Each structure stands twice: as C-alpha cells, then as structure tokens.
Amino acid sequence: MSSPGSTKLVIRSADGMYLGGDANGWRLLNNVYGAVLFDQDPVQLSRTLTLLRGATGLTLEAVPLRLEAVFETCDRCRAMVIPLVAFFDGREFLCPDCRNQSIA
Numbered sequence: 001m002s003s004p005g006s007t008k009l010v011i012r013s014a015d016g017m018y019l020g021g022d023a024n025g026w027r028l029l030n031n032v033y034g035a036v037l038f039d040q041d042p043v044q045l046s047r048t049l050t051l052l053r054g055a056t057g058l059t060l061e062a063v064p065l066r067l068e069a070v071f072e073t074c075d076r077c078r079a080m081v082i083p084l085v086a087f088f089d090g091r092e093f094l095c096p097d098c099r100n101q102s103i104a
C-alpha cells in the first residue's frame with residue numbers, strides 16, 4: 001500500500017457514500033475503508049469521473065483523503081491497515097502479518 005503521509009483521492013456521491021469495487025462492478029459504500037484510491041492526476045481523474053457519472057448516473061466528486069488520518073500504520077513494517085485489523089500488543093500497533101510473525 002501507499003507510504004505513510006501520502007494523500008490520495010476518493011470519489012464520493014452527493015449523499016456521502018464512497019465509490020468502491022472496480023470496473024467490473026462499482027458499488028457505493030457507507031464508509032471510506034473499501035473505497036478505491038486514486039492518484040491526483042487531474043486529467044486521468046477527470047476522465048474517470050466522466051466515465052463513472054455516465055455509468056452510474058450519480059453526481060460524484062473527488063475528495064482528498066489523508067491516508068494516515070484514516071488508517072493505522074504498523075509500527076514494524078509501516079504498512080497501513082484499516083483500524084479493524086490493527087492489533088495493539090501493549091507497546092506497538094501491528095498489521096496482521098507482523099502480528100502473525102510475533103505469535104509464530
């Protein structure tokens with residue numbers, strides 16, 4: 001996943017839902033954790049938004065998302081994971097892979 005401190009864009013509908021899925025099946029999610037992350041290339045993003053508006057008929061907007069504001073960062077490998085799967089061992093936050101390595 002992306003390095004800590006990076007900002008991506010997510011696509012949000014007028015009623016606050018986030019675009020998830022992929023070109024084979026877009027869907028709207030009520031939280032940001034499964035949202036598709038886009039780079040901030042304005043030309044590419046403009047094309048993507050136009051395609052998505054045509055395919056879904058929805059009013060969509062791109063909004064910036066600071067990854068470190070949403071995800072936990074593993075203190076060992078620096079991977080970013082959703083808070084639901086982050087594990088705190090009393091000293092550090094661990095991603096599932098590092099947690100499994102410390103158990104084994």
Ligand SMILES: [Zn+2]
Binds near residue numbers: 074079097
């Ligand atoms: Zn880790």
